[in-house]
Amino acid sequence: MNRLTPFAAFALLLAGPALAQDNPMADVEIRAEQLAPGVAVLFGRGGNIGVSYGEDGTVLIDDQFAPLTARIQGAIGDLGADPVRFLINTHWHFDHSGGNENFGEAGALIMAHDNVRIRMTQGSEGRFTVPPAPPVGLPVITYHDGIKLHLNGDTVHVVHMHDGHTDGDSVIWWENANIVHMGDLFFNGGSFPFIDLESGGNVRGVVRAATRVIDMTNDRTQIIPGHGPMASRADLIAYRDMVANIVGQVEAAMADGRSLDEIKAMNVTADYADRDGGFISGEQFVETVHASLSQPEDEGHHHDEVSHSEHGNDEH
Ligand SMILES: [Zn+2]
Numbered sequence: 001m002n003r004l005t006p007f008a009a010f011a012l013l014l015a016g017p018a019l020a021q022d023n024p025m026a027d028v029e030i031r032a033e034q035l036a037p038g039v040a041v042l043f044g045r046g047g048n049i050g051v052s053y054g055e056d057g058t059v060l061i062d063d064q065f066a067p068l069t070a071r072i073q074g075a076i077g078d079l080g081a082d083p084v085r086f087l088i089n090t091h092w093h094f095d096h097s098g099g100n101e102n103f104g105e106a107g108a109l110i111m112a113h114d115n116v117r118i119r120m121t122q123g124s125e126g127r128f129t130v131p132p133a134p135p136v137g138l139p140v141i142t143y144h145d146g147i148k149l150h151l152n153g154d155t156v157h158v159v160h161m162h163d164g165h166t167d168g169d170s171v172i173w174w175e176n177a178n179i180v181h182m183g184d185l186f187f188n189g190g191s192f193p194f195i196d197l198e199s200g201g202n203v204r205g206v207v208r209a210a211t212r213v214i215d216m217t218n219d220r221t222q223i224i225p226g227h228g229p230m231a232s233r234a235d236l237i238a239y240r241d242m243v244a245n246i247v248g249q250v251e252a253a254m255a256d257g258r259s260l261d262e263i264k265a266m267n268v269t270a271d272y273a274d275r276d277g278g279f280i281s282g283e284q285f286v287e288t289v290h291a292s293l294s295q296p297e298d299e300g301h302h303h304d305e306v307s308h309s310e311h312g313n314d315e316h
């Protein structure tokens with residue numbers, strides 16, 4: 001297999017089989033699934049979208065890719081919802097924020113964690129190039145630990161989970177509807193987790209975030225993963241346990257002085273082979289776990305905004 005970096009493999013996956021077509025998004029349909037009165041999930045291509053709607057206006061959680069905006073707006077209209085008033089990005093990746101410019105121009109107020117705005121302003125170069133976002137596509141309101149929205153008969157908690165999939169992840173929790181959108185802190189099947197070390201991610205943070213969501217939910221909670229079908233709390237527990245198990249095995253092997261090649265030969269992901277064949281293989285995930293554990297331990301107390309000196313691993 002080609003030794004694609006995770007991010008490059010990810011990009012290829014997103015481009016998908018339609019790579020050769022003039023419009024690679026031409027075949028994408030946006031499918032809505034009603035989760036509760038006033039709450040729905042939209043599946044299309046890229047990250048799953050959450051929608052909250054009602055008399056106080058429509059809130060969108062993530063917006064996939066720019067060519068899909070009109071179709072997403074159509075699906076929102078089909079729900080009987082008004083045009084988007086608030087847009088929240090779970091993190092800065094382009095498969096979750098690609099529609100920001102369109103929705104910003106249409107009048108949506110965009111919100112996200114501080115580091116999302118910083119990374120979108122800077123863009124990224126290197127193994128995968130993301131151009132800086134135009135101002136109209138940037139979050140206008142940013143937060144440090146989180147923010148709450150009081151509308152449509154619910155309290156919508158937006159909670160920052162630091163240094164997990166990236167350093168700007170947020171989880172969205174509808175308190176009354178008992179629904180959680182986890183962004184890419186949760187890949188529900190199909191692949192091993194993608195952790196963007198270049199964007200300040202760390203596998204330890206993914207375990208922490210999953211545990212925090214497990215603690216604040218119950219057996220009736222509906223969970224929207226960043227990718228994959230709807231999930232239950234039991235699915236999230238299994239996911240957290242898988243990640244923690246692999247992390248534990250790699251950590252123990254590192255403590256025994258084993259090299260990365262020796263650890264790869266241990267095949268610590270064998271129990272989860274159903275996730276192989278996705279855009280992050282078991283071997284790539286072990287490399288990511290090893291790199292994460294090679295970083296200094298972070299107990300979750302630092303909350304500085306991103307800087308290249310602090311997260312000095314951009315060229316890994
Ligand atoms: Zn994603």
Ligand SMILES: [Zn+2]
Binds near residue numbers: 091093
């Ligand atoms: Zn992502």
